[in-house]
Amino acid sequence: MHCRAVYGEMIMRILEKFKKITHKEPGIRDFCIQTIRFRKLLENARGLLALLADGNEKVLGEYILDRHYVTSLIDSSVERLGMMIYDACVLVPEFGETLYTQYDRHKRRAGELISQNSPSATKDMEANTNISSDPEYRLLSDVLTWLNGEPSDPGSTVIDFMKQTFVRVLKHIDTGNNSTIELLLSNNVSKAPGSNMFLLDLWEDAVVPSVKPHSPYAINCIPLKLLLMDADGDNLSPLLDDKNKTATWVATASEYQLSLKILEPDCSFHLEATVSRHEPSDFIFIFADTTINTENILPQGFHTEITNYGQLAWKLDTASKDIEDSLISIGRNLSPKTV
Amino acid sequence: MSKSLEVLLLDDEPIVGRRLKPALDKIGCHVEIFENPIEAVARIDEKEFDIVVTDIRMEKMNGMQVFEHVKKKWPRTKVIIITGYAKMELAREAMEKGIFDFIAKPFRPDDLRQIIARAAQALGTPIDLTLIKD
Amino acid sequence: MPFASENTAMREMDYHFRFRYETLRSLLNKNGGALQILSDLEADLNHIHYYDERIKRSIRRLITEILLMAQELNLLTKNRHTDLYETIFALRDRTDMIFKEGLSAADQPMALMISGIEKKPDPALIGGKAFGLYTLSKFFSDLVPPGFVMTTAAYNLLLEKNNLSDRIRILLTNLDVTTDRDQFKSRTQTIRRWIREAIVPEEIEKAIREYAEKISKTFPDTLWALRSSAVLEDGAHSFAGQFDTELQIHSENLVSAYKQVLAGKFNDRAVSYKIHKNIREIDTPMAVLFMPMIDPVAAGVIYTSELNATESDTMAINSVPGLANRMVKGEEPGDTFLVSKKTLPKLIKTIPASRDDSSTTKADYIKPEKLLEIAELAIDAEKKFGFSMDIEWAVDKNEKVHLLQARRLNITPSENETEGLFKRGKDTLPTLEGGTTIFPGRAEGPVIFLTPETDLSEVPDGAVVVAQQPKTEYAPILPKIAAFLVMEGNPVGHLATLVREFAVPCIFGLGKNLKILAGKNIISVNATKRAVYTGIRWPGIRESVLARIASKNRHEKTGPLYDLILKLNLTDPDAPSFKAKSCKSAHDVLRFMHEMSVRSMFGFGDAQKRGWKKKSKTLKTGLPIKFQLIDLDKSAMPGAHAVKPDDVASLPFKALWRGISDKSMPWPDRWARQMAGMPADFRETILGGKRGPRRASDTNYAIVAADYLNLNARLAYHYTMVDAMVGPGTENNYVHFRFRGGGASDENRDRRARFLESVLRQSGFGVDRRGDLVTAWRRRYPQNDSENSLEILGKLMVCARELDAVLKNDMDVKRYADYFLKGEYDIFS
Known part of the structure; x- marks a missing residue:
């Protein structure tokens, strides 16, 4: 599906409903930087997931690996986690101390794993005699337990920590008091009552640009086009199944990236997507409040996680076409056509 | 029929x-294993091997030194070369000096088998990987 | 209750320091990553077109990283640099505009016909030679054989499918600093082998087959000639004979011949030609021209002007019977025919290949009428193209003339031509004489005196520049000036080397009398004869000087992205122009942010903060060096207010200290000797301590954690910063080093910097030297290697203090670097 080409009629109509936020709005630069920083957080988290996946593949037993591989897996995980936590602290400085305290705990555990000489064999490993004879494999399985094994208490694995960080950060920046977006919107909503959909260009609108004016359909954003491709322009945003039309849409767009927030008074939905046809970069990430029934929104193939604060879902490392189709489905589901 | x-x-x-x-073994190689580079080099002095697979970083001697030794004795x-981590400078140096190929850990045994098959072909004694008796 | 709040305050301060430390780490990590992207981009832009998707992705990634770094810098410096944001967003905007203008890779064709086509092809797609041929065929459509060109897009695809781009880039990196001829040869040989063994993608094979078949319809059973058509071959650089040509190729062998020609691009003649000509690119995208072979009875080349004269009225035709390729390569002498350059040309003179004037000319394979026919065509071509040309021609057995190649002619002014033009010269005495020739040649232009206030970017093209000293920071103007005159200066200095590289006529050591040129407008310089004249002395010189400058400058850029991304304008951190506003490129912004963040780390040791003083501990040592240490994660140092080096549980600190305190370090003796008899407060000033004129800022601070060290030291006017992360793993480890030498003359500072660069490079560091600022890094090495690097840095810090005394001339740089690396440290005392 080559969406770079033509603008469909339908998409044009929907885009016209968006009100364009421009550089003249206060706080917009900080909002854009915040969006970019959040994406960096996601990117670092993705890196962590990739490390985990790699370790999982290697532990299956077919590989010849050395201790260096395992220790470098540990180091890389600590580094990635640190980068993620740093991003989180920048986004929400109030969380800084607690985040670093938890991070330091993980760092210490990592240090223990590295300096261990004879790591303990776990129950699973005893079953496979081939593996248990190699200390490298035993260490690897210990590392994987630390990363994502069965948690004896919540938040004790690295991945748990990662997930919790996501949700807390998102809740804070999307719906916290005095959040950047709240400031941005309060200014806009008061100026133009009745409009509830906002669009801005992530890069062009952040600072005083050149003379060219920007209209909503001048923004070339592939994921946004995909999202709206099959949507019904008159029926957007029924997040809570009760035709509540006071939801606010804020779409921050660039050529290949979309950051979409749908905000209702007690409920939020957040979507991040990259569609560039470069598979290592493409992904969809979603955070939805616990009250939202994501089954009605998400197509197949998403990895989902449920936490106390909300649901996480993501799709990555798959064909670009899959990502594209998923976006179209989601868009359709967010605004089912009235028959 | 054909020599292993x-x-x-x-x-x-x-x-x-x-x-x-x-x-x-499964692809018909006769393998001698060494963990000590000094012993391995001594063995290389005694016998001509078709293929030498060596780690690049070992404590007593590094793989490039082993390579130089082999090159001189049995051109x-x-x-x-097996590398523990992809080090670009080493890769460059090694390729210029004439190693046949290198493989980075972690790898699967089959990955190395493919390289060995190519080496065997280059030697004029190709091995047939489809005949693997698993 | 006061206890509890103090605890909270301490905890908050702890977090505050921690957050700064993590911010710095994040910034430095990103900086290293960004520099790597820049370096890869520079290499990639040499052989991938700038609008390729990969380039776009890299650049966007780079700009995103830079933006995040700017946020981090502002966090570090309390928002002192928010003006950076505008610059960065503007960079994104402008690069996006450039990308919109480029073609998408999918639209680029693998092959194009060069004749009989309507749309003008993009020279960047088909290369200079093919473009020249296309233009020739437009003017002389029936004389140019039909041909097709496999485009640079095909070349890129071949590299991509065989995963060659990265591998080629690795081998070509740092090739221009290689002084080892053997390494140069072997690397180029390896690349050629890779290309010859590459698997040709199906689209390319198919395109070659189809186009060849099309042409075979008019030329059945023809053999083929394949010629390189590189993108820089547009005339200003001839590349004559530098790439390979494949002749007499059967149609079934076209694909392997194609690879052969591509491999020829990396033969060492070609690569060293580019380096010699100071072309920034190390390799250029290549297209290949496929033409059916003519079976000639005679072939050769015609030059529409004599090579050694700017204006002449004769043309030279070189000719051989049969194919001309060996003659063109210089392997076979040809017969030369001089023809008058008039509307009706006449044959003036025949010089047979045997150079034997007495015998009658044996050039009976070609009739004089044919020669004149070729001459007329050449004159016509010169008119249509607008410049002097060299044109390859062939005559087949049906007496038909074919034109096979056309190139712009490079005319270099020779020294000998002066004889004829020396009209006024003999009677005018030089205004100045003397000095040392650094590079010979003649030039003329308006005189510009360089002062510390001069903005180098304001120096006009073609100026004759006068300076007191040959400072390295003048290097940027060398490509664009006519001549360079210096009052002082050492012929073996760094700038002298650059002058030779840029071939700028130059005289050093002319003395203070140069000042008399101050009132003059135009001056003429004869660097060969070491004489300077007022006014215009040789008419016509100015044009050739400007032409030389223009042709050099044209090849400095690698495309529109160069200025926006790669070019470094901010070279001097001490200059008043070193501001966020002056940043024009991404590289500038990186440089600026790195400098600012590193400077802020000096501020990290600001003892004004109460908690700082409280928190830091004095390092107990007998060496004349004062350090205050700060324990960042409360694990590095036990209790007390003073701590012994052995008790500092920081891997990187321990390693550095091993170097500094090494028994073979030269300083204790020298210090004792030097300091004996000096007043105590003078001693304190030199070494840094609490009683110097500048108080706490002279204290050397080291921030340590178990795996981290950040040290800011001032040892005898040298500023050193060491920032290192060293742990039992490998992935996180890095050692960063920054040195700025103070005091001494420019030459000494420069030599010092070069000494450090040499030692550091040979010790495995990546090094960036700008003037007297040296930055070095070693990333992702295992613990042992990282620790060794830190030891070396410790030793360097100590030995650097003695460098001014021992580095007396440029030869010493290499000598002392060798001494240091061999461990002969006593030589430094």
Whole structure:
């Protein structure tokens, strides 16, 4: 599906409903930087997931690996986690101390794993005699337990920590008091009552640009086009199944990236997507409040996680076409056509 | 019928020999395993191997030194380097000096088998990987 | 209650320091990553077109990283640099505009016909030679054989499918600093082998087959000639004979011949030609021209002007019977025919190949009428193209003339031509004489005196520049000036080397009398004869000087992205122009941010903060060096207010200290000797301590954690910063080093910097030297290697203090670097 080409009629109509936020709005630069920083957080988290996946593949037993591989897996995980936590602290400085305290705990555990000489064999490993004879494999399985094994208490694995960080950060920046977006919107909503959909260009609108004016359909954003491709322009945003039309849409767009927030008074939905046809970069990430029934929104193939604060879902490392189709489905589901 | 491929495998980590030997046996290689580079070099002085597979970083001697030694003594022998981490400078240096190929850990035994098959072909004694008796 | 709040305050301060430390780490990590992207981009832009998707992705990634770094810098410096944001967003905007203008890779064709086509092809797609041929065929459509060109897009695809781009880039990196001829040869040989063994993608094979078949319809059973058509071959650089040509190729062998020609691009003649000509690119995208072979009875080349004269009225035709390729390569002498350059040309003179004037000319394979026919065509071509040309021609057995190649002619002014033009010269005495020739040649232009206030970017093209000293920071103007005159200066200095590289006529050591040129407008310089004249002395010189400058400058850029991304304008951190506003490129912004963040780390040791003083501990040592240490994660140092080096549980600190305190370090003796008899407060000033004129800022601070060290030291006017992360793993480890030498003359500072660069490079560091600022890094090495690097840095810090005394001339740089690396440190005392 080559969406770079033509603008469909339908998409044009929907885009016209968006009100364009421009550089003249206060706080917009900080909002854009915040969006970019959040994406960096996601990117670092993705890196962590990739490390985990790699370790999982290697532990299956077919590989010849050395201790260096395992220790470098540990180091890389600590580094990635640190980068993620740093991003989180920048986004929400109030969380800084607690985040670093938890991070330091993980760092210490990592240090223990590295300096261990004879790591303990776990129950699973005893079953496979081939593996248990190699200390490298035993260490690897210990590392994987630390990363994502069965948690004896919540938040004790690295991945748990990662997930919790996501949700807390998102809740804070999307719906916290005095959040950047709240400031941005309060200014806009008061100026133009009745409009509830906002669009801005992530890069062009952040600072005083050149003379060219920007209209909503001048923004070339592939994921946004995909999202709206099959949507019904008159029926957007029924997040809570009760035709509540006071939801606010804020779409921050660039050529290949979309950051979409749908905000209702007690409920939020957040979507991040990259569609560039470069598979290592493409992904969809979603955070939805616990009250939202994501089954009605998400197509197949998403990895989902449920936490106390909300649901996480993501799709990555798959064909670009899959990502594209998923976006179209989601868009359709967010605004089912009235028959 | 055809002579089996004589391979010398050198790595100071036991896991390598332990996992590679059975894999290479299956494709008809006769493998001698060494963990000590000094011993391996002594053996190389005694016998001409078709292929030498060596780790690049070992405590007593590094793989490039082993390679130089092999090159001088048995220029026909194909040398394959195992690296523990992809180090670009080493890769560059090694490729210029004439190693046949290199493989980075972690790898699967089959990945190395493919390289050995190419080396065998370059030697004029190709092995048929489809005949693997698993 | 006061206890509890103090605890909270301490905890908050702890977090505050921690957050700064993590911010710095994040910034430095990103900086290293960004520099790597820049370096890869520079290499990639040499052989991938700038609008390729990969380039776009890299650049966007780079700009995103830079933006995040700017946020981090502002966090570090309390928002002192928010003006950076505008610059960065503007960079994104402008690069996006450039990308919109480029073609998408999918639209680029693999092959194009060069004749009989309507749309003008993009020279960047088909290369200079093919473009020249296309233009020739437009003017002389029936004389140019039909041909097709496999485009640079095909070249890129071949590299991509065989995963060659990265591998080629690795081998070509740092090739221009290689002084080892053997390494140069072997690397180029390896690349050629890779290309010859590459698997040709199906689209390319198919395109070659189809186009060849099309042409075979008019030329059945023809053999083929394949010629390189590189993108820089547009005339200003001839590349004559530098790439390979494949002749007499059967149609079934076209694909392997194609690879052969591509491999020829990396033969060492070609690569060293580019380096010699100071072309920034190390390799250029290549297209290949496929033409059916003519079976000639005679072939050769015609030059529409004599090579050694700017204006002449004769043309030279070189000719051989049969194919001309060996003659063109210089392997076979040809017969030369001089023809008058008039509307009706006449044959003036025949010089047979045997150079034997007495015998009658044996050039009976070609009739004089044919020669004149060729001459007329050449004159016509010169008119249509607008410049002097060299044109390859062939005559087949049906007496038909074919034109096979056309190139712009490079005319270099020779020294000998002066004889004829020396009209006024003999009677005018030089205004100045003397000095040392650094590079010979003649030039003329308006005189510009360089002062510390001069903005180098304001120096006009073609100026004759006068300076007191040959400072390295003048290097940027060398490509664009006519001549360079210096009052002082050492012929073996760094700038002298650059002058030779840029071939700028130059005289050093002319003395203070140069000042008399101050009132003059135009001056003429004869650097060969070491004489300077007022006014215009040789008419016509100015044009050739400007032409030389223009042709050099044209090849400095690698495309529109160069200025926006790669070019470094901010070279001097001490200059008043070193501001966020002056940043024009991404590289500038990186440089600026790195400098500012590193400077802020000096501020990290600001003892004004109460908690700082409280928190830091004095390092107990007998060496004349004062350090205050700060324990960042409360694990590095036990209790007390003073701590012994052995008790500092920081891997990187321990390693550095091993170097500094090494028994073979030269300083204790020298210090004792030097300091004996000096007043105590003078001693304190030199070494840094609490009683110097500048108080706490002279204290050397080291911030340590178990795996981290950040040290800011001032040892005898040298500023050193060491920032290192060293742990039992490998992935996180890095050692960063920054040195700025103070005091001494420019030459000494420069030599010091070069000494450090040499030692550091040979010790495995990546090094960036700008003037007297040296930055070095070693990333992702295992613990042992990282620790060794830190030891070396410790030793360097100590030995650097003695460098001014021992580095007396440029030869010493290499000598002392060798001494240091061999461990002969006593030589430094």
